[in-house]
Amino acid sequence: xxxxxxAPGLHDVPHGFAGRRGGVSRGIYAxxxxxxxxQDDRAAVLHNRxxxxxxxxxxxxxxxxxxxxxxxxxxxxxxxxxxxRPAADAMVTDRPGLLLAILTADCVPVLFADRAAGVxxxxxxxxxxxxxxxxxATIAAMEALGARRDRLRCAIGPCIARSSYEVGxxxxxxxxxxxxxxxxxxxxxxxxxxxxDIAAYVASRLVDAGVADVDLMEEDTYGQADRFFSYRRSCxxxxxxxxxxxxxxxxxx
Numbered sequence: 001x002x003x004x005x006x007a008p009g010l011h012d013v014p015h016g017f018a019g020r021r022g023g024v025s026r027g028i029y030a031x032x033x034x035x036x037x038x039q040d041d042r043a044a045v046l047h048n049r050x051x052x053x054x055x056x057x058x059x060x061x062x063x064x065x066x067x068x069x070x071x072x073x074x075x076x077x078x079x080x081x082x083x084x085r086p087a088a089d090a091m092v093t094d095r096p097g098l099l100l101a102i103l104t105a106d107c108v109p110v111l112f113a114d115r116a117a118g119v120x121x122x123x124x125x126x127x128x129x130x131x132x133x134x135x136x137a138t139i140a141a142m143e144a145l146g147a148r149r150d151r152l153r154c155a156i157g158p159c160i161a162r163s164s165y166e167v168g169x170x171x172x173x174x175x176x177x178x179x180x181x182x183x184x185x186x187x188x189x190x191x192x193x194x195x196x197d198i199a200a201y202v203a204s205r206l207v208d209a210g211v212a213d214v215d216l217m218e219e220d221t222y223g224q225a226d227r228f229f230s231y232r233r234s235c236x237x238x239x240x241x242x243x244x245x246x247x248x249x250x251x252x253x
Contacts, residue, residue, distance in 0.1 A: 002032060002055045003227065007155030007215040013113045013120065014057045014099070015249040017157035017217060019227045023048040028239050033229065035103055035244030036082065049246070053099055056248045060099040065091060067103065067124050071132035073141040076100065090123035090138040094145045096253035101246050105231040106165075106221050108202045109157040109247035110135060114147035120249045125202050127171075131178060135205050149210040157247045158228050161220035162187060162197035165232075169194065175201075221245075 002022035006015065023032030024047050029040040032048045053062045063076050066085040073090040076098055080086070091100045094117070102109050102124040112121035121138045123129070139149050167186075172194050175182040185201045186194040199216055206214050221228040234242035 002051060004055050005157065005217055005219070007111065007217065009153040009213045009215045010111060010113055010155055010249070013115065013153075013249065014252055015111050015113070015155070016056045017109060017155075017245075017247045018052045018055065019158065019245050020229050020243060021227060023051060025243065028234070028241060029243040031243065032245065033243030034101075034246045035105075038243055039241045040243065052101070052246050052248065057097075057099045057250045060097055060250055062099050062101055062248075063091060063093075064101050064103065065089065069126045069128040071129050071134040071137050073121075073123075073134070073137045075141055075145065089125075089129045089134050090121060090141070092119065092121040092138060092141040092145060094119045094251060096251045099248050099250040101248045103244040103246055104157070104159065104221075105229045105234075105242055105244045106160040108159040108198055110138070110202060110206070111155045111157070111247060111249045112138060112142060113153050113249065114142060114151045115153070116151055117145065117147045118251050119145045119147040120251055122247060122249050125198075127196075127198060130198065130202050130205065131175060133205075135202060136209050139209050139211070150212065152211045153213045153215075154206050154211050155215040155217065156199050156202055157217050158219035158221050158245070159199050160222045160230065160232060161199070161218075162195045164220055164222035165196045165198060166190075166193050167196045168192065172196070
């Protein structure tokens with residue numbers, strides 16, 4: 001059985017944050033690995049994608065992008081072939097039957113919805129994209145389709161938690177140069193290091209952009225190996241590769 005987390009604020013919007021439970025992959029990818037960029041068996045990955053899709057919108061057209069840690073957003077109006085995926089880290093649509101999907105393995109997945117306008121969005125916010133404004137760009141692209149930011153409901157899915165996300169002081173300084181107030185997202189760590197709360201940072205960007213309703217799932221991908229894939233955990237374990245989980249949202253037909 002696939003474990004699918006749902007956000008209270010998006011309860012009647014087709015959506016979900018899938019972890020690694022369920023699926024047909026084996027070995028270090030065991031479970032619901034949906035990463036075409038992994039070295040997993042391609043047939044298993046494609047089957048896992050179908051399972052994830054059908055857990056949210058059976059028979060829908062799954063749409064993904066080639067994620068590059070940017071702040072770029074694409075507006076989706078039709079199916080996109082696997083070989084034609086644009087380089088971007090967020091998508092928006094107002095078309096029923098399309099299911100937008102973002103892959104993560106520690107980075108922050110964000111789902112967006114304006115029910116009244118029938119517009120949804122999804123963003124992959126790694127630290128580069130988050131700092132570069134990928135969530136702001138997603139909101140702007142949704143507004144171009146008729147959404148209003150004061151009606152948006154957003155959800156932040158499973159990602160690496162502050163207790164698991166150790167970074168160097170130079171990393172923190174990069175954020176503080178952008179905004180001195182960002183210091184509040186870093187907690188003291190071992191000598192020469194701090195702990196970064198990336199989920200709280202992304203949530204603050206949403207609130208500052210005018211989003212009134214933001215759900216945080218508060219699930220640590222690094223610390224729950226049985227439930228989530230984690231790039232950083234795989235690196236620490238010396239594994240050759242890692243799986244990816246998927247976050248999905250669509251417009252009900």
